[in-house]
Amino acid sequence: MAESTVGSDAQQSALDRFFRITERGSTLGTEIRAGVVTFFAMAYIIILNPLIIGTGEDVNGKVLGIPQVAAATALAAGVMTIAFGLIARYPFGIATGLGINTLVAVTMVSSEGLSWEEAMGLVVLDGFIIVILAVSGFRTAVFQAIPPSIKAAMGVGIGMFIALIGLVDAGFVRRIPDAAGTTVPVTLGMNGSIASWPTVVFVIGLVICGVLVVRNVRGGLFIGIVATTIIAMVVEAITGAGPSFVDGEPVPTGWSLAVPVIPESFGGLPDLSLVGDFSLIGAFSRVGVLAATMLLFTLVLANFFDAMGTMTALGKQADLVDEKGNLPNMKAALVVEGAGAIVGGGASASSNTVYLDSAAGIADGARTGLANVVTGVLFLLAMFLTPLYSIVPIEAAAPVLVVVGALMISQVRDIDFSKFYIALPAFLTIVVMPFTYSIVNGIGVGFVAYVLMATAAGKAKEIHWIMWLISALFLVFFAVDPILNAIG
Numbered sequence: 216m217a218e219s220t221v222g223s224d225a226q227q228s229a230l231d232r233f234f235r236i237t238e239r240g241s242t243l244g245t246e247i248r249a250g251v252v253t254f255f256a257m258a259y260i261i262i263l264n265p266l267i268i269g270t271g272e273d274v275n276g277k278v279l280g281i282p283q284v285a286a287a288t289a290l291a292a293g294v295m296t297i298a299f300g301l302i303a304r305y306p307f308g309i310a311t312g313l314g315i316n317t318l319v320a321v322t323m324v325s326s327e328g329l330s331w332e333e334a335m336g337l338v339v340l341d342g343f344i345i346v347i348l349a350v351s352g353f354r355t356a357v358f359q360a361i362p363p364s365i366k367a368a369m370g371v372g373i374g375m376f377i378a379l380i381g382l383v384d385a386g387f388v389r390r391i392p393d394a395a396g397t398t399v400p401v402t403l404g405m406n407g408s409i410a411s412w413p414t415v416v417f418v419i420g421l422v423i424c425g426v427l428v429v430r431n432v433r434g435g436l437f438i439g440i441v442a443t444t445i446i447a448m449v450v451e452a453i454t455g456a457g458p459s460f461v462d463g464e465p466v467p468t469g470w471s472l473a474v475p476v477i478p479e480s481f482g483g484l485p486d487l488s489l490v491g492d493f494s495l496i497g498a499f500s501r502v503g504v505l506a507a508t509m510l511l512f513t514l515v516l517a518n519f520f521d522a523m524g525t526m527t528a529l530g531k532q533a534d535l536v537d538e539k540g541n542l543p544n545m546k547a548a549l550v551v552e553g554a555g556a557i558v559g560g561g562a563s564a565s566s567n568t569v570y571l572d573s574a575a576g577i578a579d580g581a582r583t584g585l586a587n588v589v590t591g592v593l594f595l596l597a598m599f600l601t602p603l604y605s606i607v608p609i610e611a612a613a614p615v616l617v618v619v620g621a622l623m624i625s626q627v628r629d630i631d632f633s634k635f636y637i638a639l640p641a642f643l644t645i646v647v648m649p650f651t652y653s654i655v656n657g658i659g660v661g662f663v664a665y666v667l668m669a670t671a672a673g674k675a676k677e678i679h680w681i682m683w684l685i686s687a688l689f690l691v692f693f694a695v696d697p698i699l700n701a702i703g
Contacts (some may be wrong), residue, residue: 230243230585233304234246234585235583239535239583240582241581241582241583243585243629243662245579246306246581246582246583246585247581247586247589248579249306249577249580249589250306250586250588250589250590250593251589251590251593252575252579253573253576253586254589254593255437255438255575255588256572256574257292257437257572258597259437259612260288260310260311260313260570261288261597261617263313263440263566263615264284264285265281265282265288266473266612267320268316268320268565269284269285270324270473271320272325272636272698273330273331274330274501275330277330278477279489280486282486282581283486283489284383284489284490284564285598286486286487287483287489287490287562287564287592288564289485289594289595289598290487290490290594290595291311291555291559292308292564292567292591293593293594293597293598294558294591295554295555295558295559295567296308296309296587296588296591297587297588297591297592298551298554299548299551299552300584300586300590300591301571301584301587301588302547303547303553303584305526305529305583305584305587306573306576306577306581306584306585306586307525307529307548307587308569308570308572308573308590308591309552309555309567309569309570310567310570310594311566311567311568312521312565312566312567312568313616314376314377315514315517315518315521315565315566317377318514318653318654319334319338319514321652322510322653324367326572327502328501329497329498329501329510331493332492332493333498333501334494335494335560335563335565336494336495337498337507337510337511338514338560339493339557339561340449340511340517340560341511341518341560341566342554342555342556342557342558342566343557344511345358345515345519345552346517348519349546349552350546351550351645352546354547354553360680361682362637362682363629364410364637364640364665365640365641365644365662366639367627367629368630368642368644369658369661370446370623371624371630371644371645372645372646373623373648373654374619374620374621374622374626374639375620375624375645375648375649376648376657377619377620378616378617378619378620378621378649379620379649379652380613380616381613381614384412384609384703385414385417385609385613386404386405386411386413386414386467386610387404387414389401389402389403389405398590410468411456411467412468413447413450413468413469413471415450416450416610416611417443417611418443418444420446420610420611420613421617422437422441423443423614424440424443424614424615424617428618428622435613436619439614439615439618440607440611440615443610444606444608444611445645447608447611448476448477450475452476456468456470458470458474459471470608470610473606473607474608475607475611476606477606478606481600482599484599485599487562488555489562489564490562491559491562493561493563498510499663512688514556514566516655516658516659517654517655517658518556518566521568522549522568526542526548526549526552526569527542529569529571529574532580533577533581552568552569555567555569615660627645627656634672635668636665636669636671636672637665637668639650639664639668640665640668641661643660643661644658644661645657647661655692658689659680659689662685662689663689663690665682665686666678666682666683
């Protein structure tokens, strides 16, 4: 018995030394419990990501599939979260980034006509570029060159964009056909009212998620999705709303994607057939070198400015930053985070990045990478429950997007709207993202506008040279079609 105790103490001491548990004012029990809390705060991505990228057809008619994407999402999140915990040793969970996955699904596959393999290949290349930029220190330099107002506006704009996606996917906001005889592009529900049971379920889910967040329930968003899915199953059993398309014909009152019915099984071996199914150079052959380079540039821009701000915010919350507000070991953390795009693209789960939802575990006491290891192990175990995710309708997941949007828009308080050279670029960054359904458009317009407005205000010397460079690159990006036409 004494030998067992000594062995246990030695093991805990090794864990303590490696993760610096005592040094950071935590305990083994606290890290384990907080790691579980972080998992439940993040677990909704295993349900949501398949609904975003697992249902759409590519140019070849291929659909990734909800069970396959769910398994790949859990695998990538588990691997990267554990890696971040062991290497960076911070309690910041990593999983598929909301916004990037929409960019891949909507812009690259649906709009630009890439296959899923080609789109994921660009994500992998994006990851290699991000890692190189992190290793060189350039990523840190660029982040420091961006004015605080534009950083805040980017967060607000992404929040509005995510919320709009949720409202549209749930049928709460719908497009009005051109033949309807009106210049109004969108409306509330159908003919100005909520006239379908799936949209009613969305409203109920939004109330549930909102209440859980207000009450500070840990894992509230995940609980909200589960509760709303159960309600959706009851509603479907009673009303028989069915799918939104039957024999190729639209049914406006049906469920947008998955129909919430009980699956044949509640668990099983994960389908990991998507792992490794990507093409590094296929996009360049499909759409041309310049167009593919621009899409890659878009991915890099969309990925580039996300993780560092999140890590800084989480570091402050966990009291891990130094006296200058910098997170120690930042370069290693950024390198591992950049590798998340490589792993996510390689698994066909889209780019993985640091999750702000990790704040739930930090609030519960997480201070070290041990919490991340716990979270990552739970993600790996979740792979064996993928059949469950096929019953979750988008109307049950969309409330989370709206809630996340509401949380992100709080950053607007960091923008000084009393100075118009700051206000206009920030405003354009915020509104262009949802209005054009593009994160990168908003960032690009905001950067260019800031350079122009600050120059007009006599502050050209205060603009960092990197801002001039990136703004010039964005001008090229916005003029791609005329440039290609001129070349052709």
